[in-house]
Amino acid sequence: MSQKPTLPKGTRDFGPQQMAKRNFVFSAIKEVFEKYGFMPLETPAMENLSVLTGKYGDEGDQLLFKILNSGDFLSNADVNDFNExxxxxxxxxAEKGLKYDLTVPFARYVVMNRHELTLPFKRYQIQPVWRADRPQKGRYREFFQCDADVVGTDSLICEAEIVLMINEVFSKLGIDDFNIKINHRQILTGITEAIGAGGKESDFCVSIDKLDKIGLEKVLEEMKERGISPEATEKAVPILQLQGSIEEKIAALKDILKNSDAGQKGISDIEEALTTLKSFDLSNHRIDFDVTLARGLSYYTGAIFEVKVKNVSIGSVSGGGRYDDLTGVFGMSGLSGVGFSFGVDRIYDVMEELNLFPKEALTSTEVLIIHFDEASMKYGLSVLGKLRRAGIKSEIYPDQAKIKKQFNYADKKNIQHTIVIGSEEVSSGKLTLRNMVSGQEEKLTIEEIIHKLQSTK
RNA sequence: GUGGUUGUAGUUCAGUUGGUUAGAACGCCUGAUUGUGGUUCAGGAGGUCGUGGGUUCGAGUCCCAUCAUCCACCCCA
Structure with missing residues (x-):
């Protein structure tokens, strides 16, 4: 054996069965996005590094895949550069890199095409992104994101619609045990002000985001390590332990944040989004208002979301939020946007773990034509043409081979029906249709076969 | 970037305190079966034990290095 080829770390092949399942997920998402008025957009796999760097924080810059310049990539560099x-x-x-997410390229697109876009602009985008992260469970270096964003409006209808879309997609996929955590960046700002940790917002957020993972004690420890005063830490405890219904939590927060403009704004946003949601006919929106939800991406400024499926080992499967000034870094400020993303790879893992893929998602060829000799194979070709014209997914075994081998092929490919053609069939015109599941056979003309296959669909 | 784990057939894994010719299951190929697959039975192919070095009379087994893998942390979908 020669040396085995391998895949780059954190990347995967998707075989036919996996693709069938993935496409099932993709089309569910796409359908919902389009139903809500989002239009597709694609951007290149690579962007100029000037577009990508500085948008995701220092960590993010480290995780960007950079692309070596073409030709003599050293031609612009000298020894001094190397030594530095x-x-x-x-x-x-390197002047190019692989895109890290879909939001920044989208912002770039909006800025470049600002004169042609009718605002508010709603787009969805389903493409792979790359991160030079170390892979682990549920984490890959190449993975697909499915984003939907609206820019050019402050309306909280958008937030409400995101909740609706999440519900609709998951219901299409058969996932029903999940919840949508919602919070607001301004509420987090308000809390830091209220507890006397103003200016420490990002440290505060990083810490509390881990609450359900590492517990209250360790979160408090980490907050102190990150330079938040013991008094402030102490004040945060009752806030982190807020219990009860959404209304109760909001009422409690209103009091806690009564001196914070930011906090008040955050609360009224959440309330308005929830009120809007009531106008739609949705019995259970699965929203959980959670003050400990923070999310990493620094550009969020308003509502933030995260979706978790319960009772599975995978982290969040979807997330998003509002960003007031994403296009600002590209020289176009004052444009508010809100968006969210489905992590298809994780949704796939979740559905696999919960065994939720329907059999229909795996359909392959419907009919295989099996033949005995050259004459029957030739006859089979005309049969094949008729089947395909009738819209039936069909194929003919392309070689002359033993019948056993041809049946085996049908079996392995999970093909439901075979048509056996030999000299008898050629002379009588009555073909043998075999149901591969039941093993039953009947002699029928090709027209009868087509009729039968179409009626059982 | 930090810590740990595991590398043996196509795949999943056994392999004793270092000891002759490295095994199993599944998968694959052939036949039983020249007009019938999935079941069964018989046979067969398939290994530089991740790679390089070291210890030893002798290494899949011990030591060092290296690469790969998976898991956790940081961070994130």
């Missing part, structure tokens, strides 16, 4: 280290050398040898 990778940070100085990088811009000389």
């Amino acid at each position: 280290g990778s940070r100085a050398l990088l811009p000389k040898i």
